[in-house]
Amino acid sequence: MNEIFLSPYNPQATEERIYKMWEESGLFNPDNNSKADAPVFTIIMPPTNANGSLHAGHGLVMTIEDIMVRYKRMQGFKTLWLPGLDHAGFETQVVYEKKLEKEGRSRFGMDPKELYKEIMEFTVTNSSNIKSQIKKIGASCDWSREKFTLDKEIIQTVYGTFQKLFDDGLAYRGNRIVSWCSKHQTSFSDLEITDVERIDKFYYLKYGPFVIGTSRPETKFGDKYVVMHPDDKRYSDFKDGQQIELEWINGPITATIIKDSAVDMEFGTGAMTITPWHDTTDFEIAMRHDLDKEQIIDEMGKLLPVAGEFAGMSINKARGLIIEKLQAKGLVEKIDDNYKHVVRTCYKCGTVIEPQIKSQWFIKMKPLAEKALEKINLGEVTYIPDHYKKITTYWLENIMDWNISRQIVWGIPIPAKICISCGHGIADINNEVSECTKCGGKMEQDKDTFDTWFSSGQWPFASLGFPESNDYKTFYPTDVMETAGEIIFFWVSRMIMLGLYMTGKTPFKTVYLHGLVLDAKGLKMSKSKGNVIDPLIITQKFGTDAFRMGMVIGNTPGTSLPLSEDKIKAYKHFANKIWNITRFVYTNAPNDELKKPTVTSDDEIILKELDILVKDVTKDMDSYKFYLAAEKLYHYVWHTFADKIIEESKAKLQSNDVAIISSAQYTLRYILETSLKLLHPFMPFITEEIWSNISSDKKMLMVSEWPK
RNA sequence: GCGCGAUUAGCUCAGUUGGUAGAGCAAUUCAUUUACACUGAAUAGGUCGCAGGUUCGAGCCCUGCAUCGCGCACCA
Numbered sequence: 210m211n212e213i214f215l216s217p218y219n220p221q222a223t224e225e226r227i228y229k230m231w232e233e234s235g236l237f238n239p240d241n242n243s244k245a246d247a248p249v250f251t252i253i254m255p256p257t258n259a260n261g262s263l264h265a266g267h268g269l270v271m272t273i274e275d276i277m278v279r280y281k282r283m284q285g286f287k288t289l290w291l292p293g294l295d296h297a298g299f300e301t302q303v304v305y306e307k308k309l310e311k312e313g314r315s316r317f318g319m320d321p322k323e324l325y326k327e328i329m330e331f332t333v334t335n336s337s338n339i340k341s342q343i344k345k346i347g348a349s350c351d352w353s354r355e356k357f358t359l360d361k362e363i364i365q366t367v368y369g370t371f372q373k374l375f376d377d378g379l380a381y382r383g384n385r386i387v388s389w390c391s392k393h394q395t396s397f398s399d400l401e402i403t404d405v406e407r408i409d410k411f412y413y414l415k416y417g418p419f420v421i422g423t424s425r426p427e428t429k430f431g432d433k434y435v436v437m438h439p440d441d442k443r444y445s446d447f448k449d450g451q452q453i454e455l456e457w458i459n460g461p462i463t464a465t466i467i468k469d470s471a472v473d474m475e476f477g478t479g480a481m482t483i484t485p486w487h488d489t490t491d492f493e494i495a496m497r498h499d500l501d502k503e504q505i506i507d508e509m510g511k512l513l514p515v516a517g518e519f520a521g522m523s524i525n526k527a528r529g530l531i532i533e534k535l536q537a538k539g540l541v542e543k544i545d546d547n548y549k550h551v552v553r554t555c556y557k558c559g560t561v562i563e564p565q566i567k568s569q570w571f572i573k574m575k576p577l578a579e580k581a582l583e584k585i586n587l588g589e590v591t592y593i594p595d596h597y598k599k600i601t602t603y604w605l606e607n608i609m610d611w612n613i614s615r616q617i618v619w620g621i622p623i624p625a626k627i628c629i630s631c632g633h634g635i636a637d638i639n640n641e642v643s644e645c646t647k648c649g650g651k652m653e654q655d656k657d658t659f660d661t662w663f664s665s666g667q668w669p670f671a672s673l674g675f676p677e678s679n680d681y682k683t684f685y686p687t688d689v690m691e692t693a694g695e696i697i698f699f700w701v702s703r704m705i706m707l708g709l710y711m712t713g714k715t716p717f718k719t720v721y722l723h724g725l726v727l728d729a730k731g732l733k734m735s736k737s738k739g740n741v742i743d744p745l746i747i748t749q750k751f752g753t754d755a756f757r758m759g760m761v762i763g764n765t766p767g768t769s770l771p772l773s774e775d776k777i778k779a780y781k782h783f784a785n786k787i788w789n790i791t792r793f794v795y796t797n798a799p800n801d802e803l804k805k806p807t808v809t810s811d812d813e814i815i816l817k818e819l820d821i822l823v824k825d826v827t828k829d830m831d832s833y834k835f836y837l838a839a840e841k842l843y844h845y846v847w848h849t850f851a852d853k854i855i856e857e858s859k860a861k862l863q864s865n866d867v868a869i870i871s872s873a874q875y876t877l878r879y880i881l882e883t884s885l886k887l888l889h890p891f892m893p894f895i896t897e898e899i900w901s902n903i904s905s906d907k908k909m910l911m912v913s914e915w916p917k
Numbered sequence: 918g919c920g921c922g923a924u925u926a927g928c929u930c931a932g933u934u935g936g937u938a939g940a941g942c943a944a945u946u947c948a949u950u951u952a953c954a955c956u957g958a959a960u961a962g963g964u965c966g967c968a969g970g971u972u973c974g975a976g977c978c979c980u981g982c983a984u985c986g987c988g989c990a991c992c993a
Contacts, residue, residue, distance in 0.1 A: 217955075223989075404990085411993095423993060436993090473992045481993045490991035550992085600921060607989080698988095731929080763930050763941075769986095771929060775942060782955040793952035829933090836931075840940065852957075857945085859952095 211900060214795070221751030224894045231897075234911055236733060237351045238283075239684075243287040250286035251687040252278060253669050253717075254350060255700070256295035256358055260304055260335045261503075263342035265726035265734065265772060266693060268744035271346040273723060273835065275692050278349055279890035280830050283915040289684050290350040293672055294336055294357045298620035298661035299395070302716040303557055305331060305619070317394070321618045321656070328619045329359075342745060347753055347893045349911065353374065354680070356672040358664055366671040367623050367664045368638040370711055375636030377574045379759065380613075382627070382634030386485075386492040387612050387829055389565040390555040391510035395616040396569060398660060399609055400699050403556045411548035412532065413478070415540045417455030417464060419444075422477030424548060425484075426531045427524045430458060430480035430516045431503040436494060439468040441479050458535060459517040463793035469494050487564050502665060506563055508777035524563075555903035568632050569614035569657070570623060577706040578605040584715050591719045593833050594767040597697055604698050613660045620658030627655050666703035676712075686714045694722040694767055721833055722767055726760075729773035742772055754892035761891060762839045783843060784895050787888070790851055790900050794881045797862050798874030809869060811861075812876040814856055819880055823916045826887055839891050846884050854880065881917050 237240045252274055257267065274290060305328050306316050316324055343350075356363060374380035387396040406679055413420050419435055437444045449468040454461060471665075472481060477479075485495035485502040507513055512527055514520045518805075519527045529678050535541050551563040582605050584590065585598065592598040613874040614623065620884055624638040630650030645652055666670070669690070673681040686708075690701065701720055708716030727733060728740040735741065748756045751774075758780035764770045803834065822845050829838035854877070861873035882904070889896040889910050900910035 217953085293974065413937085421993080425993085471991080476992045488993075489989075491993070493991075546964065551990085595923095596921065603920065604989080613986090652992090731928085765931075768930090773929080773942085776929080778955085784954095785955045789953035796952070798944080832933080834933080837933085840931075846941075850951090855952080856957090 214380060214788065214792040217753075218785050218895060220754065220784070221749070221893065223898045224345070224347070224748075224753055226895050227894050228347065231349060231773070231909070231911060232344075232352070234640055234909065236909065237290070237349050238353055239287045239289040239351065242282055242912060243285060244517070246845050247285055247287040249684060249688075249782055250278075251289045251291070251684040251832045252689050253672055253687050253689065254292045254348075254485065255690075255692045256289060256293035256356075256665060256668060256672075257339055257343070258297040258300060259294040259332045259339065259357065260297065260337055263339060263346070263744055264847075265742050265744050267343070268346055269760050269764075269770070270691065270693075271343055271348045272757045273721070273755075274689075275346070275350075275893070276349050276761065276835050276890040277833075279688060279893060279911065282349070282912060282914065283886065283889065285914070287683075289354070289680075290341075290348070291672055291684075292348070292350040292352060292355050293668070294339070295661070295665060296332060296357070296359045296619065298315065298658065299393075299401075299557070299615060299617060301328060301332065302617045302619040303393070316618070322875060324618045340386055344537055345745060345748060345820045347757070349893070357883040358661075358668075362674065363664070363671050364775070366675055367621055367659065367667055370634045370667055370707065371624060371659075371663075372638045373711070374572060379576065381573065381638065382568060382625075382632070383571045383610075384568045384632065385569045385570055385571065385612075386489055386564050388553065388562045389508065389567070390558065390560050391508060391563055392558050392560040393555060393617075395507065396565075396567060396614060397555070397562075398612050398662075400662075401556050401839070402553045402562055403559075404551045405554050405559075407550065407552050409548050409550065409552075411477075411545040413537060413542040413544070414481060415542055416457070416480075417453050419480040420478045420542050421480050421482050423481070423551060425524075425528075425536070425558055426520075427512065427516075428484040428487050428505055429482060429531075430512075430519075431505050432457075432484060433462055433464050434467050434495075434498075434500055435464050435480055435482050436467045436472055437480045438470055438474045440470075441472075441474050443479060446520075449451040456538070456540070458531060458538075458540075465500075467494070467498055467500070469497065480557050486566050492564070492566070502566060504566070504611055508565065510563055519641050538904070563716065568634075569612055570625065570626075570655075572611045572613055574611055574706070577710055578608045580909055581605055581702065584709060585705070589715050590717070593719065593721045594765075595765065597694065597722055599718065601697060601775050604702060611663075613662075613663045614655075615660055616655040616657055618658065620661060621664055623655045623657050623659055625655040626652035628652050646722055662703055665700060666707045667703060668709065669708055670712050685712065685716070687717045689719045689721055690717040691721040691723070694724055697722065719833075723764070724767055724769035727769050727771045729771055729775075729872040731769075731771045742774075747774070750774075751777045751781040752784055752894070754784050755897050757893075758783065758839060758843070758891060761835050762843065764836050766833065780843075783847065784892065786847055786851060787884075787892075787895060787899070788854065790846070790901065791881060793855060794877045795903055797858075798877045800878060800903065806871040806875050807868060808875065809872045812872045816879065818849070819883060823883065823887065827915070827917075830890075835891075842884070842887055846888070850880055850884065885910060886913060886916050 255270060276288040278288055309315060340605055371380060374673045376875050409424050412426055413422050416435060449466060451466045453464050455464055460605050471490060483491035483494055485491045486504045487506060505513060505515055505525060510523055512519050512522050514867060535537050544715050554560060556560060582602060585602060625634050626637045626642045628645035628650045631645060631648040633645050633647040642652055669687055670685055673685050675681050704716050744756060755777050759777040794806060826838045858873045859878055861869050864870055885896045885900055897910045
């Protein structure tokens with residue numbers, strides 16, 4: 210009997226020592242943790258923002274993935290959990306810009322190379338922080354295989370993908386309307402846009418013989434087309450292409466009538482003018498009818514010279530003044546003050562997105578999506594929970610081309626040349642192109658970087674060393690992708706598409722999606738609300754094992770998890786209960802006899818019940834019902850093992866019959882050891898600590914055999 | 918507008934192929950030098966959102982509705 214059991218369990222004195230022992234053993238590495246011919250199990254960790262600090266969501270990722278990995282490792286699988294860090298392009302750039310702002314500097318006007326170098330240093334310095342925090346949660350990932358999204362080999366893989374997409378005609382340089390944030394000075398994909406419902410004014414303006422409706426009079430300077438539905442009887446006297454003279458904001462103009470069925474006859478007056486440079490619908494109408502497009506608003510959100518006296522003004526300031534002028538000219542029919550509509554905003558800063566026509570790189574998604582849909586429908590990817598499959602297929606069926614150009618420095622530079630005279634773009638990963646294949650003009654290096662998700666979308670095969678390495682051949686395709694349901698489109702769906710495109714295989718067999726971690730009241734955690742629960746404070750206070758139990762119990766996949774200190778506290782008590790059970794068992798049943806004695810029929814029944822539990826828990830683990838497995842174990846250990854079996858054993862241990870005593874002793878020890886094994890994936894620290902003090906087995910619990 | 922999810926004890930949630938409603942926390946009562954007060958024994962608490970249907974039998978399957986949450990969408 211070891212003396213450490215005489216005082217209560219002390220996680221602070223245990224966890225660091227145990228993690229170090231695991232790490233030094235090399236058993237996180239699949240080359241060491243299994244037999245050569247063992248079946249393979251692989252999870253690629255979602256690359257963590259290298260600049261981040263561990264939050265509750267990370268705590269959940271690390272807990273669930275570690276449970277899966279420890280379980281499979283104990284079952285003898287050649288188990289790889291590959292950790293990685295993400296440069297997190299735009300996210301990090303925003304953080305760094307705030308830092309610059311505090312120092313009175315700005316990214317605009319800085320030498321891009323210098324800025325990149327600074328952010329790289331910042332990132333490298335911060336990355337040790339997040340790594341040590343991941344270790345605190347007990348993550349048994351193979352640090353020897355750790356990857357960073359800006360590693361040379363990763364960038365080479367990403368470049369290879371871009372070149373192939375270009376050669377196959379799937380990556381193209383398009384002069385198209387993009388979502389532009391005037392604060393961050395970059396374009397976004399559709400996913401980085403948040404729709405916000407707002408109430409604004411809606412203006413009815415006299416436009417020659419028509420009344421047009423608009424919520425954005427500041428875009429109307431260049432409007433010289435008035436569009437109506439071809440079937441609209443109100444306007445049947447006006448012919449397509451007919452020109453009319455009319456008085457507009459800054460004087461007389463000539464307008465052309467266009468008939469297009471995109472116009473909703475029910476809305477407004479059924480007549481509208483269009484601004485193709487700053488509106489998606491208008492852009493499409495202009496493309497259909499081959500109309501002129503003119504920029505009205507610049508990249509900073511200010512009006513251009515076309516606005517005459519309003520030039521240089523921000524659109525917000527100009528709007529009221531323009532209306533005043535129109536009113537003075539008698540061109541305002543009426544104003545509706547209560548117009549409810551949806552405004553597209555930057556997900557990061559809330560600035561209203563100003564669509565702009567820009568020359569950027571796009572990926573044709575339809576062909577990629579069709580392949581993905583085919584595989585998903587064949588059941589080659591299993592979604593947990595199942596309804597994410599529906600959400601995914603719906604998105605894939607309606608997919609739009611993906612703008613992958615970002616006008617920021619922090620990211621993987623796009624390996625392409627752009628023609629100075631005609632704007633044509635050519636992928637050029639070997640830096641060979643100097644002349645435009647279209648017009649013979651001079652080419653210059655594209656200054657943009659890739660959308661972060663373009664590179665992380667290739668993570669499963671890129672991080673394994675596609676296409677030649679042994680790791681790629683051994684571990685790809687991977688088994689489980691476990692991540693937040695929130696990034697199902699951003700990341701999961703794109704990984705499937707790009708994985709299929711490059712490797713011909715879906716990158717993982719199972720997608721396990723967890724929900725958000727909320728505060729005790731069920732509210733989203735945020736710094737501004739001040740309700741953020743820091744997992745590191747929790748683990749410090751209650752122990753990591755208690756934190757992990759709190760993360761997993763009651764947490765069904767896909768649904769959000771309210772987290773309270775009370776809950777974690779309950780599992781701290783549980784950890785101590787296990788500790789005291791051990792004390793009782795090894796005080797009363799020291800492990801000097803190794804042989805199984807003849808077991809009494811009473812104990813036989815008890816052991817049979819344990820067998821049922823083992824079967825039950827194993828089944829739950831195999832079907833990813835960790836919340837059920839953990840709860841069953843908790844209930845068994847506390848309310849069956851401690852409250853019933855141990856209580857009843859007290860009489861048996863007092864018996865005069867040596868056979869009864871040795872049977873009871875054996876039974877207690879056997880149940881304890883089995884419980885420790887079953888609990889290990891959930892509560893790795895305390896179980897390993899107890900194991901190392903009681904077991905005659907020299908093997909670590911981490912690699913001991915899962916009970917059958 | 919379209920889609921997805923939720924609705925079960927005071928709170929947070931489980932409930933696997935349909936077979937008499939479960940857990941944790943909270944509450945109430947009792948016990949007390951016990952392996953463990955980070956304890957034990959017990960008690961109370963639910964027309965499973967509403968209305969129909971299928972079935973011998975529905976928390977679960979089907980239809981409709983309500984409320985809440987979320988996602989998607991070019992009505993200027």
